[in-house]
Amino acid sequence: MxxxxxxxxxxxxxxxxxxxxxxxxxxxxxxxxxxxxxxxxxxxxxxxxxxxxxxxxxxxxxxxxxxxxxxxxxxxxxxxxxxxxxxxxxxxxxxxxxxxxxxxxxxxxxxxxxxxxxxxxxxxxxxxxxxxxxxxxxxxxxxxxxxxxxxxxxxxxxxxxxADLLTGQAPVVLFKIRRVLYWGRTDQPLRFxxxxxxxxxxxxxxxxxxxxxxxxxxGEVATVRDLRAAATSVTGRRFRLLRAGGPWLLQLMIKIARRLAPAPNEVFPPWQGMQYLHNMFTMPPxxxxxxxxxxxxxxxxxxxxxxxxxx
CATH class of the missing domain: 3.40.50.720 (NAD(P)-binding Rossmann-like Domain)
Structure with missing residues (x-):
């Protein structure tokens, strides 16, 4: 390896x-x-x-x-x-x-x-x-x-x-459609x-x-605007912000995902990752x-x- x-x-x-x-x-x-x-x-x-x-x-x-x-x-x-x-x-x-x-x-x-x-x-x-x-x-x-x-x-x-999850499991920087997905505020500080x-x-x-x-x-404290600027810089192609809604909507999606696919024995089922993103976007300033x-x-x-x- x-x-x-x-x-x-x-x-x-x-x-x-x-x-x-x-x-x-x-x-x-x-x-x-x-x-x-x-x-x-x-x-x-x-x-x-x-x-x-x-x-x-x-x-x-x-x-x-x-x-x-x-x-x-x-x-x-x-x-x-x-x-x-x-x-x-x-x-x-x-x-x-x-x-x-x-x-x-x-x-x-x-x-x-x-x-x-x-x-x-x-x-x-x-x-x-x-x-x-x-x-x-x-x-x-x-x-x-x-x-x-x-x-x-x-x-x-x-x-x-x-930070490694930004290019894999965490659906935030969406390279295929050149968007940075977020919930809530664009100025929320996120630690990576x-x-x-x-x-x-x-x-x-x-x-x-x-x-x-x-x-x-x-390694860096960045907002979604910072993520957009970084993605645009390294790819040479313009990324845009994509607001999916407020944190309340993400919370609702978590409840639905957990009911439809609970996966209680999995360490990282999809709803668990969604919980983490909700925490990130609602962390006290x-x-x-x-x-x-x-x-x-x-x-x-x-x-x-x-x-x-x-x-």
Missing amino acids: AEPELVTQSRPLAAPALVVLAGAAGDLGHRIGLELLARGGLVRALVRPGNAKPAVALLRERGATVVEVGFDDVGALTAACAGAACVVSALSGLRDVIVDAQTRLLDAAVAAGVPRFIPSDYSIDFTKLPAGSNRNLDLRRAFGQRLDGAPIQATSVLNGMF TTIANTAAFTAAAALDPTTPRYLHVA NSAPLDNDRYPDIRWTKVREVLAAKA
Whole structure:
């Protein structure tokens, strides 16, 4: 498989810290692992038994220790967490993963005496959203309550929307008809961060013992007008704005889609993506300030660069 491009340079640490990484076989987890290694950290990657994905093999080749462990076994997880300075979760799933499996991982980290835990949040700031507005973010909120009650230092990385989705799953920049689709206002600030930048920042945070409870980042804060300008610039063809209606209409569409195709066992059914867009377009304007400058070696990828890959 083509390995992801790292955005940092190797920076040896005086005393290499051991980071336990759960979800290392996934795209984001794999990138976090590579970034940790590039920064001089030691990585113990936790994967489910029998996982033979190329991403796991690459981490092993780069120097990570790969440990096969069942996430239903707190004893085995505790042994796997021994000696770590931080546990980073990049697990993906529904309640059985985000709440249940992560809780067992948290219990193991506490039992092993690990001082810090980074949960699998990597999203918009769900602390400012009403409960019930987004199923997947509600699960992260539920786990966050357990995390806040545990005797361990916690840090969540909140990166807005993955900018990579703008050229794929997120129906906002419509290249075929040269439109930028939106609901509500044209001046709503939207936060976008690439998966690569999120991985680099998370790795830096994992090796930083002074992180606060929440860290907010964005490769770019852009309005739909900014998206239109970026798409027009990289394609050389004029894009127009396409207002589908107010947020209330999108909310109605979500209810209809969820009733017609509930897909309760899918992590990202169509209505879930619609919920995320609704959250983006209705996020309160007084969002927390960005922490991009915390690790100055990271070069933040702009929306224009992401769209250029599609043009």
